[in-house]
Amino acid sequence: xxxxxxxxxxxxxxxxxxYMIGIINRVKSLWAGRRGPRLNQSxxxxxxxxxxxxxxxVVTSWIFPLAPIVILASTITASLFVPLVPGFAPYSxxxxxxxxxxxxxxxxxxxxxxxxxxxxxxxxxxxxxxATYAALAEPVIMLTLGTLxxxxxxxxxxDLVIPQTDAVTSVLIRIALAAVMFIVLLIETSRVxxxxxxxxxxxxxxxxxxxxxxxxxxxxxVQYAAGIKMVLLAGLISALLNPFSLEHLPVLAxxxxxxxxxxxxxxxxxxxxxxxxxxxRAIPLFTFAAFLISMICLVLVHSSQGTVQ
Amino acid sequence: MSITNVLLxxxxxxxxxxxxxxxxxxxxxxxxxxxxxxxxxxxSPSAPDQVGExxxxxxxxxxxxxFRSIWSSGVKYQQLTSEVHAxxxxxxxxxxxxxxxxxxxxxxxxxxxxxxxxxxxxxxxFYKLEGKEVHEVGVGPIHAxxxxxxxxxxxxFGETVEHLEIHLGYQHRGVEAxxxxxxxxxxxxxxxxxxxxxxxxxxxxxxxxxxxxCGLTVADEVESIRGIASELERIAMHxxxxxxxxxxxxxxxxxxxxxxxxxxxxxxxxxxCGSRFGRSWFRPGELRFPFLQxxxxxxxxxxxxxxxxxxxxxxLFQESKTVQHRLKTTGAVPAKLxxxxxxxxxxARASHLxxxxxxxxxxxxxxxxxxxxxxxxxxxxxxxxxxxxxxxDVSIEWILKVCESLGDVEAGSRVDYSPxxxxxVVSVEEGWRGEVFHYLETGDMxxxxxxxxxxxxxxNWFGLAQAVKSNAIYDFPICNKSFDLSxxxxxx
Numbered sequence: 001x002x003x004x005x006x007x008x009x010x011x012x013x014x015x016x017x018x019y020m021i022g023i024i025n026r027v028k029s030l031w032a033g034r035r036g037p038r039l040n041q042s043x044x045x046x047x048x049x050x051x052x053x054x055x056x057x058v059v060t061s062w063i064f065p066l067a068p069i070v071i072l073a074s075t076i077t078a079s080l081f082v083p084l085v086p087g088f089a090p091y092s093x094x095x096x097x098x099x100x101x102x103x104x105x106x107x108x109x110x111x112x113x114x115x116x117x118x119x120x121x122x123x124x125x126x127x128x129x130x131a132t133y134a135a136l137a138e139p140v141i142m143l144t145l146g147t148l149x150x151x152x153x154x155x156x157x158x159d160l161v162i163p164q165t166d167a168v169t170s171v172l173i174r175i176a177l178a179a180v181m182f183i184v185l186l187i188e189t190s191r192v193x194x195x196x197x198x199x200x201x202x203x204x205x206x207x208x209x210x211x212x213x214x215x216x217x218x219x220x221x222v223q224y225a226a227g228i229k230m231v232l233l234a235g236l237i238s239a240l241l242n243p244f245s246l247e248h249l250p251v252l253a254x255x256x257x258x259x260x261x262x263x264x265x266x267x268x269x270x271x272x273x274x275x276x277x278x279x280x281r282a283i284p285l286f287t288f289a290a291f292l293i294s295m296i297c298l299v300l301v302h303s304s305q306g307t308v309q
Numbered sequence: 310m311s312i313t314n315v316l317l318x319x320x321x322x323x324x325x326x327x328x329x330x331x332x333x334x335x336x337x338x339x340x341x342x343x344x345x346x347x348x349x350x351x352x353s354p355s356a357p358d359q360v361g362e363x364x365x366x367x368x369x370x371x372x373x374x375x376f377r378s379i380w381s382s383g384v385k386y387q388q389l390t391s392e393v394h395a396x397x398x399x400x401x402x403x404x405x406x407x408x409x410x411x412x413x414x415x416x417x418x419x420x421x422x423x424x425x426x427x428x429x430x431x432x433x434x435f436y437k438l439e440g441k442e443v444h445e446v447g448v449g450p451i452h453a454x455x456x457x458x459x460x461x462x463x464x465x466f467g468e469t470v471e472h473l474e475i476h477l478g479y480q481h482r483g484v485e486a487x488x489x490x491x492x493x494x495x496x497x498x499x500x501x502x503x504x505x506x507x508x509x510x511x512x513x514x515x516x517x518x519x520x521x522x523c524g525l526t527v528a529d530e531v532e533s534i535r536g537i538a539s540e541l542e543r544i545a546m547h548x549x550x551x552x553x554x555x556x557x558x559x560x561x562x563x564x565x566x567x568x569x570x571x572x573x574x575x576x577x578x579x580x581x582c583g584s585r586f587g588r589s590w591f592r593p594g595e596l597r598f599p600f601l602q603x604x605x606x607x608x609x610x611x612x613x614x615x616x617x618x619x620x621x622x623x624x625l626f627q628e629s630k631t632v633q634h635r636l637k638t639t640g641a642v643p644a645k646l647x648x649x650x651x652x653x654x655x656x657a658r659a660s661h662l663x664x665x666x667x668x669x670x671x672x673x674x675x676x677x678x679x680x681x682x683x684x685x686x687x688x689x690x691x692x693x694x695x696x697x698x699x700x701x702d703v704s705i706e707w708i709l710k711v712c713e714s715l716g717d718v719e720a721g722s723r724v725d726y727s728p729x730x731x732x733x734v735v736s737v738e739e740g741w742r743g744e745v746f747h748y749l750e751t752g753d754m755x756x757x758x759x760x761x762x763x764x765x766x767x768x769n770w771f772g773l774a775q776a777v778k779s780n781a782i783y784d785f786p787i788c789n790k791s792f793d794l795s796x797x798x799x800x801x
Contacts, residue, residue, distance in 0.1 A: 032565035121446040125468075125782070193631060196559040200453040201786040203446075204557075276560035276631035280468060280783050 005088050008254055012235065012261070013079045017227025018043045020234065020265040027269025049220035057213055059119045067114030068214060068221040071107040075225045078103035081157045084235040085257045087246045089158035097145050097157045101138065107225065108134055115210035122202045126209035129280065133194065133206065136287040137187045143294040144180050151301045161239040169304060173297045178240045182267065183290035185233040189226060191268055193278040194286070234264040310529050314672035314738060316373045317521040320731040324376040331378035332389065335365055339393045344368045344664070345651060346737060347746050348399035350380070350407050351759050361407065366735050371669055375735050388414040395651025398767050420767070421478035421800050433476050438464040443471070446782065450479050457796035465782055473777045475770050480800040488760035493726045501588045504764055504798035509542040509587040510740025514747045518736035519593035522728040522749060530718045531596045533711050536674040538587050540704040543741035545574040547697040553790045554694050555626060558635040566622040570615055577611045594724040601717050608712050612705050623698055636691035640776040640788035643688055652772045654743020654765045656792050659696045660688035666739035680707050693791040730755040742793065743769065764798025
């Protein structure tokens with residue numbers, strides 16, 4: 001069983017980035033009245049990049065080519081702790097969610113270092129914005145996980161998301177926390193309304209501007225790692241909403257998990273189709289909304305349990 | 310139809326003032342609220358003691374005025390910019406083209422780099438802010454996407470732009486020097502490509518100037534068709550602008566729809582004259598393509614469909630909270646500032662100034678079929694967007710109305726040009742971006758001796774620099790898009 005689940009996780013982590021991007025772009029295309037590229041288009045884009053020779057600016061140091069490798073490695077390692085279906089992660093230990101956050105943080109630091117290494121004013125601005133976004137999003141993730149710890153009484157990632165009761169408040173809280181994670185996903189993976197992945201305007205970019213100087217296989221790696229991060233966050237959302245447990249209905253749980261991840265992609269596509277990008281200065285407010293929802297959930301969980309443990 | 314946007318004078322008839330009177334007149338005109346349209350210098354190599362002439366064109370209570378002053382070598386030029394801010398770009402241009410010293414000019418920066426000045430392009434005197442936390446961002450001259458070259462230098466404090474300096478001149482082609490050397494028949498295509506996005510606007514200004522010079526008149530119907538062409542260009546370019554604005558704020562419905570509707574409009578142009586941009590539609594004294602019942606039906610049908618489509622997307626665009634959030638209060642130029650720095654065209658109308666030659670001068674077909682003046686109160690990116698959005702509706706209505714009044718018009722035959730000798734003619738035309746200005750001078754044989762062109766952009770670029778001040782740097786692209794200025798129109 002474990003082998004099947006590990007293979008399942010591996011398949012999702014590796015294929016997910018391609019298809020999530022595919023679904024998002026398809027939804028946007030349909031909304032714009034176009035047919036859109038095929039679902040696995042980004043696979044061909046990545047292959048094309050892999051065949052190219054990277055070009056380096058003369059001012060970059062060893063940090064610059066190292067950054068993509070660290071980003072990919074840290075993201076893949078982080079994916080080991082993430083439950084895509086409630087109750088299972090390939091590797092888990094008490095407090096592993098902290099390791100997860102720090103691994104993602106490590107990738108982010110190297111992304112920013114790589115950007116700063118180019119010495120470009122644009123990339124410096126992008127790095128500064130990325131740092132701001134990270135500083136805003138991390139407390140929200142922490143608070144959300146804290147709420148789940150309080151609700152479940154477990155300290156490892158895979159057990160956190162197992163539904164404890166079927167009480168209405170419990171279900172509502174999980175939906176609310178999934179919404180919080182969705183906002184986090186939009187910010188962390190640079191989607192509209194926090195960032196615009198399709199813009200050509202360097203002055204407004206956040207994530208895209210930091211990878212302007214990366215080329216060839218390194219660009220492919222950075223883009224792929226960003227895709228994996230999106231799958232991980234979408235996987236968390238799906239695990240939060242998945243009503244089936246691995247013990248009783250394992251196949252159904254896995255199918256629902258994949259469907260939910262795809263639905264998250266559809267939702268991201270819809271958000272990008274219907275809203276314009278927010279001002280950079282309004283992002284703290286946007287994150288604060290997520291923070292507030294999390295906070296209310298925490299208070300609800302706390303009061304329903306009566307005492308602090 | 311009376312053409313009021315062209316002014317023809319004999320060389321000797323032109324109102325000539327002494328230099329002091331000339332200066333005083335410009336100042337008093339500004340105080341009286343007369344609008345400065347252009348200020349420029351022309352050399353006069355014939356008379357040894359006089360170096361050249363200074364010209365001023367303004368609009369005084371709905372009439373075009375043109376006066377000049379002989380500028381002799383003994384007179385010391387005193388800059389006017391400190392008192393009349395709107396003249397700053399013209400004085401900079403005169404300084405650059407004629408080496409006229411302007412002591413005390415507060416902003417004597419190069420506009421373009423002609424001839425030998427090209428070598429000094431990298432020594433542009435950028436304004437600098439000092440401080441540990443101030444950082445400098447240089448953008449361009451090569452940009453992402455297919456846009457024209459121009460360099461933007463930002464002095465930022467964090468994300469806030471404290472100062473923006475716009476360094477243009479990368480597209481200088483020597484237009485003004487080239488035009489008098491070109492044979493009269495070959496000028497039209499050149500004129501249409503000075504700023505390719507305003508082909509019709511430029512062509513009409515040139516046609517009217519040449520017609521005045523050659524004593525040609527065109528039928529009222531032809532004037533009506535010219536009006537239709539000009540408004541079609543306005544609609545098409547406004548649609549491009551709105552699409553760009555939607556793209557820059559990542560509003561997908563707008564970015565994918567406005568462009569499509571624009572294609573319907575330019576394809577209509579194509580069916581009317583064989584060019585999607587209205588090129589070669591008009592020549593002085595001549596309509597080159599017939600305008601028949603089938604064309605009128607085509608216009609009615611296409612514009613009817615466009616009206617239907619555009620109302621849907623406009624509603625989405627205007628009602629989207631996130632679009633409002635991005636555009637409102639961003640890049641605001643208050644009316645007072647806009648007036649002071651002399652904004653023109655749609656940017657001025659967005660800052661609540663009544664600057665529209667179609668309603669100010671009511672020339673030709675605009676007298677018979679008046680067009681509504683559209684203004685917006687706030688001068689921000691939203692206002693500039695809304696002016697364009699509303700002007701599209703007004704222009705469509707107007708075209709349909711003019712179309713009703715027209716019967717079949719056959720293409721005209723080839724006209725010979727014999728310009729009047731020793732004359733000066735000034736012509737202004739409200740292009741989609743703002744007023745396009747032409748000045749032509751003929752010599753003893755009726756040959757062109759001087760051609761001066763002015764794009765609205767030369768005045769509005771400074772407005773963009775002002776608009777961005779104390780805005781966030783990531784909002785610059787939408788400010789830039791909302792002004793939608795021409796780089797080549799500035800560089801000439």
